Amino acid sequence: MSVSNFRKAKEKAFLIAVGITTLIAILPLFHIIATVLMNGLPPIVAKGPVFITGTLSEGGIGPAIVGTFMLTFLSSLIGLPIAFRVRVYAYEYPKSAIGRLTKSLLQIMLEFPTILVGVFVMDIIAIPMGTYSAFAGAFALAIILMPYVAVYTHEAMR
Known part of the structure; x- marks a missing residue:
């Protein structure tokens, strides 16, 4: 067996091994998706349009979706302007004491557990x-x- 044939055989064996391990890794995901669909679709179909438009007591998800959009909009309305201004200031004045402090505080806030923010x-x-x-x-x-917005804004400004 020449070196070329040995390399081709080794490459093919490696590709087969990678394919098998990928399949083994993805199989639980497909199982979870199938289980959710098999157990979740019958009640959704039985409810009909009430599933979307009904109240929470009727088993509808409409109010929850509207609430999610409202929270996202309100949090963006509060957080985005502040984050943009903080990062633009820190980008324009990186050597100042406030600029360095801002950068440090943003790094601390990135690592802060969200559950503690909620409790606070x-x-x-x-x-x-x-x-x-x-x-x-x-x-x-x-x-x-x-x-997050401040860091991504800084990356965009670089």
Whole structure:
């Protein structure tokens, strides 16, 4: 067997091994998707359009989807302008003390656990208000969103 044939055989064996391991790795994903579809589609079909338009007590998801869009919009309205301004300032004045402090704080905020942000916001906003609110959720999401937007804005400005 020549070197060329040996390399081709080795390459083919490697490709087969990679294909088999990929299939083994992806098989659980297909199993999960199939299980969700087999168990989830019959109730959705049985409910009909009420599944989308009905209230939560009727088993509908419409209000949850609308609430998700509202929270996303409100958190973007709060967080995006602040994040853009912070990063533009830090980009324009990187040597200043505030610029260095901003960069350090953004790195800390990127590593901060989101559950702690939620608990903090609940403690300072939701509990004093006496109820849960979309504003408290949007504020928590804005805090989580700001460092990511600031870092991506900095990357775009480079």
